[in-house]
Amino acid sequence: MSEATASLPATAAGVKRRDGAAGDRIFYWIVLGCGLFVLVALFAAAFSMVWDGFLAFRTFGFGFLTGMEWDPVAQRFSGLVPIYGTLVTSALAMIIGVPVSLGIAVFITEVAPRSIRGPIGGAIELLAGIPSIIYGMWGLFTFAPFMSDYVQPVLIDWLGPIPVIGALFSGAPLGIGMLTSGIVLAIMIIPFVSSVMRDVFLVVPAQLKESAYALGSTKWEVVRDIVIPHTRTAVVGGIFLGLGRALGETMAVTFVLGNTHNIAVSLMEPGTSIAATLANEFAEASDDLYRSSLSALGLILFVVTFIVLAVAKLMLVRMARQRGE
Known part of the structure; x- marks a missing residue:
C-alpha cells in the first residue's frame, strides 16, 4: 500500500511531462505556421504580379522600364x-x-x-x-x-x-x-x-x-x-x-x-x-x-x-x- 502511494507522484510527474511535451509541440507548429504564412503571402503576391504582368514585359520588353509613353488608346505603355x-x-x-x-x-x-x-x-x-x-x-x-x-x-x-x-x-x-x-x-x-x-x-x-x-x-x-x-x-x-x-x-x-x-x-x-x-x-x-x-x-x-x-x-x-x- 505504501509503495503504491509512493509511486503516485512519479506517475503524475510523468503524465505532466508528456502533457507539457505535447503542448510544446502544438505551440511549435502554431507559431511555425504563423511564420510560414508571412512567406507564403509574400511569394503569392509576388507570383501573382509576375504572372499578371508577364504579358506587358513580353510585349514591350526592357522598354517598359525606360519609355515615357502611356497611351491606353494606342495600346502603348511604359x-x-x-x-x-x-x-x-x-x-x-x-x-x-x-x-x-x-x-x-x-x-x-x-x-x-x-x-x-x-x-x-x-x-x-x-x-x-x-x-x-x-x-x-x-x-x-x-x-x-x-x-x-x-x-x-x-x-x-x-x-x-x-x-x-x-x-x-x-x-x-x-x-x-x-x-x-x-x-x-x-x-x-x-x-x-x-x-x-x-x-x-x-x-x-x-x-x-x-x-x-x-x-x-x-x-x-x-x-x-x-x-x-x-x-x-x-x-x-x-x-x-x-x-x-x-x-x-x-x-x-x-x-x-x-x-x-x-x-x-x-x-x-x-x-x-x-x-x-x-x-x-x-x-x-x-x-x-x-x-x-x-x-x-x-x-x-x-x-x-x-x-x-x-x-x-x-x-x-x-x-x-x-x-x-
Whole structure:
C-alpha cells in the first residue's frame, strides 16, 4: 500500500511531462505556421504580379522600364514616368520629414517639460491614425490652394532666376504637383518616424546622459554624442520604415500629384506615381494588355520597396557588426 502511494507522484510527474511535451509541440507548429504564412503571402503576391504582368514585359520588353509613353488608346505603355514620380515624391518626403521627425523626438525626450510630453505624444499618435484619404482631401481642398496663393509664387520669384536651382522651381503656381505631394507625404510619415525615434531615445541609459551633463556637455552635445550614436541602428530602421510608407502611399498622392504622365524637372509641375496610376486606372483597364501593364507597375513598386527594405536591413546588420553586436 505504501509503495503504491509512493509511486503516485512519479506517475503524475510523468503524465505532466508528456502533457507539457505535447503542448510544446502544438505551440511549435502554431507559431511555425504563423511564420510560414508571412512567406507564403509574400511569394503569392509576388507570383501573382509576375504572372499578371508577364504579358506587358513580353510585349514591350526592357522598354517598359525606360519609355515615357502611356497611351491606353494606342495600346502603348511604359513605366518610367510613374517610377520617376514615385522616387521624387518619396525623396522629397524624406528630405522634409526626417529632420522634422528628429526634432520632434529630441524635443519630447530631452527638452520639453514633462507636463507637455504626454499631449504632444498623443497628438503624434493621433496623426498616425488619420486615414490617408483624409490627408488627400485636406491636401486638395486646403493645402493646394495655400501653396498656389502663398508658397509657390514666392519660390518661383526668389529661386526661379537662380541658374541651377531655378529649374526646380520654374513654371506656374498650380498648387498641385510634385512639391505639394512631397510635403503631404512628409506630414504623413512624420508620426511614424518620430514615434520610433522617441521610443528609442527614451531607452538610452540615464547614466550615460547624466555623465555627459556632469562633464559639462550641453543638451545639443548630449543628443549629438550620446543619444543619436547609441540609438542609430533603430533610428535608421525608423527612417526606412517611413520611406516604405512613402513609396506605397496611394490616396493622398492621387489627390495632390496631378496625375499627368509627363516628366518635368520642375517640382511645381504635376506628375504621377505608381500607386496613383494604379488607383486611377485599374477600374478602367478594359483589355488584357492594359491590365497587365498596371500589374507590371505593381510588380515594379513591389521590387523597389523590397530593395529599399533589403538595403535597410543590410545597413542595420553592418552597423550592428561595427558596434560588436
